[in-house]
Amino acid sequence: MRTLTQEGRFGEYGGRWVPESLVPACLEVADAFEDAWIDAGFREQLQTMLARHVGRPTPLTPAERLSAELGVTVVLKREDLTHTGSHKINNAVGQALLARRMGKKRLIAETGAGMHGVATATAGALLDLPVTVFMGEQDVERQSHNVFRMRYLGAEVVPVRSGSRTLKDATSEAMRHWVSATEEAHYCLGSVVGPHPYPWMVREFQRVIGEEAREQYAAVPDFVVACVGGGSNAAGTFAGFADTSARLVGVEAIGGSGATFGQAGVLHGSQSLFLQDEHGQILEAHSIAAGLDYPGVGPEHAHLRDLGRARYVAVNDEAAVAAAAQLARTEGIIPALESAHALAWVAEAAGTPDLPAGSTVLLTLSGRGDKDIATLIARSEEATA
Template sequence: MSDLQVRPRPASMGEPAARGRFGEFGGGYVPESLVPTCHEVEDAFRDAWRDPGFRSALDTLLAAHAGRPTPLTPAWRLSAELGVTLLLKREDLTHTGSHKINNVLGQALLARRMGRPRLIAETGAGQHGVATATAAALLGLRATVFMGERDVERQALNVFRMRVLGAEVVPVRTGSRTLKDATSEAMRHWVGATADAYYCVGSVVGPHPYPWMVREFQRVIGDEARRQCAAELGSGVPDLVVACVGGGSNAAGTFAGFVDTSARLVGVEADGGASVSRGRVGVLHGARSLFLQDDDGQISEAHSVAPGLDYPGVGPEHAYLRDLGRARYHTVSDAEAVGAALRLARTEGIIPALESAHAVAWVIRAAEAGELEPGSTVLLTLSGRGDKDLTALMELM
């Protein structure tokens, strides 16, 4: 396993320091048998990211298949109610319905470049699994997706979508039967399948180089939003940039476009999965970061009405941004998230994923409490659409 060499870096969201470190966080805490594989993935990514041909192929897929650029939508009625200018970065309008497709297309191209014919993935809300199945079908690869049994039950539509696309969906019946356990099972499977399989990690978590690589694939969100804000606002820099945080990939991609500006960066966690707000330093799934733990250091179960936020940890770069004070993280309850989803639906005609609704809920709460300056501009990333959560909303209403 990797050592704990620490080499601090500024909050540029550039390349991590030696051994994949973001301050004290990150690294590659994997079994010895996976160390060469992680090095191989890092070398392949570095080579691909320098290759104009790879970048051009990815850009083509993002435009022609995923539907990029996604629009920046003014939330006119909700803005008027809150006294701010709320701009929505519409990742819910990508093909497959979430930001996950940005990262998966990049990793699937990388897997094909490395000669790996099969993708392994974990999924919670099902959106990463659907994106992985989609990319595999598009590029002629096979896909095996691990999903907690509880999530299989509450995201039955996404499970069906994955199977229609040709993916094998493996229910995980151990532990809490949610995203943490799906990730653990996927990593165990990877250990014995490195010869033909590529592990397509769904968020800015896991061992180096995944937190960095996934953020770079998701940076397209922030880069696009910054250009769009320039056209919409003139200055190009909103007062606040807000995104929900589970593992944290949509937030990392959004923040990367604005980290060098005066914009305040705000991540919003589920109250029952608030690893940045209430977690402690530990190691899980190959990286050192902040995790929910009991007094004995055992990983605690996370809970959220949004399956994609039902993870007891956060990507190491978010932990680093918190320690630097460059980003602030807040929590939102299940009830607030559901209320925010309904309010956005009824003011703007947009039904957000319950994950994204957490970010909407925080903006509503902060504006109505007078914590936002009147007239402030707020960029909020809608990471996904709410189709997958309609059954849950029906039961909760």
């Protein structure tokens, strides 16, 4: 699962499809990361920050009551227990350290559910780097809790009013802003998407999830499952198990199922799988989980799908909400709605040929559900109306 070429190709996917004005910035980031990643001092500094400020390693939690209901053994990798409440902090701290090493003065980020924005704002506060976060106007409204957190941490939050006013458009606006600020600012992209080196670099910063889980799990699980929007928590998790017999399953939102139903195309500087119409125009995505509201996946996921090494499936909003309630009821854990999609697939597939009874399942719980309480309240009120 390494980048195979200098241009950052995963099979036919990836690359650096950006305006000429952004090529030098991408090359600068690639050179800086390659240099940093082989520097023992940088790696030690990162590990220290992840331990002191993030709370790594995160534990594995056997979901015993859930397992009894489903007839499969589910163990949760608890990224929801990190500082800020999701896996996003692993990458944000890594990129903030890299930005400081590069001599950059501030950070730019995009966010959907707000967790990457909160993580970047947190890393910026730790390292004294001002942060500007672009967020779709629709997500600003439905994730107001995280908007407050970002601003409280000192970040500027810029609502994006174009297009669908969600993650895709926030990413586009952040990249446009970066074009005019490459000398002073680093673009802290939050997922395994975008131009090289981002899909590779973000996966490397997130591989701590899979490597920890591999060490913590007594044996190789039958299945390794994670939700997929752009796909950073899944890429990090899969990195720890790609060379094992574990079957890798990425779970998308039905309305943002690029790996499941997408076609090859280019968006945000990378070639991958995206939802498109018959004319090749990118379709708008939809998900109750703002972090999965993206019409494609990172190029490595597209490559893993083509290789048959990972399987990608999609579930709907209703199944995700039900799965969140089931985990809360059985284990006392309220998951992020993104993670609830992975739980929903396990619940639906348990006992079928896709997930035979008695199987062992390692599932990455990518974030906690505090941010989704308003959405869950609204759903509950609709159900009882």
